Amino acid sequence: MTMKASALALALLAAPSMALAQSSPMQGMDMKGATSPATQDYMRAMQGMNEKMQGMKPANDPSMDFVMMMKPHHQAAVEMAQAYLKYGTDPKLKRMAQDVVSNQKKEIKEMTAWEKRHGM
Template sequence: MSRINRARRIALLSPLAFALAFGAYAQESPTGSTMGSVQATADAAPSTPAYLAANAKMHADMAVPLTGDADVDFVRSMIPHHEGAVEMAKIVSEYGDDPEVRKLAQEIIAAQEAEIAWMVEWLEKNGQP
């Protein structure tokens, strides 16, 4: 096979290989999430089921009805996204060992809670429930 034909074949097959690999990864899980279908096992760390539950809740809550207003849709979607970040930070605060990660988690909680409050206020100010 010539180098040109080989390069052409690779160029044609690479997107296909990516699609197949990503498709296998992105199979829908029972929670409705398209994240990998990771399940907590009996020997999993206590943080694992907590992360799985927080992730599933965040993704379900982010499925807000879209209004067609990009600003409103963004803010409504970001509130549960930020709430998910707060929940994950609380999980690492409870189960994590690394002081730097725990400090980062506390900073994330403070920042995300302030942003959530701002977004809720913005929605109210703009007549959005």
């Protein structure tokens, strides 16, 4: 995870649920300007993540909230990377996108298992 992504994750963990529902990073973004299929897929992935996060009720437990919020964040990363693999052409970015898919899917599985062990 990049420093920007880490900072965003920490900010999301600290934000109360009402703030998440009222202030989404996607608010104000105009899908009409997203003409490439890749950009449309990126935007859909982010919107899906935001919709899932807006409906969350914080447990007020750092571990539970972290896992609950990171799963949709990771899923959006997988979807964006898959879109790049479909539409992108840069070999280095394609390798990075494949790594994102592999690593994030693995972490989603680990978080899902953690949730099951902790009654979530």
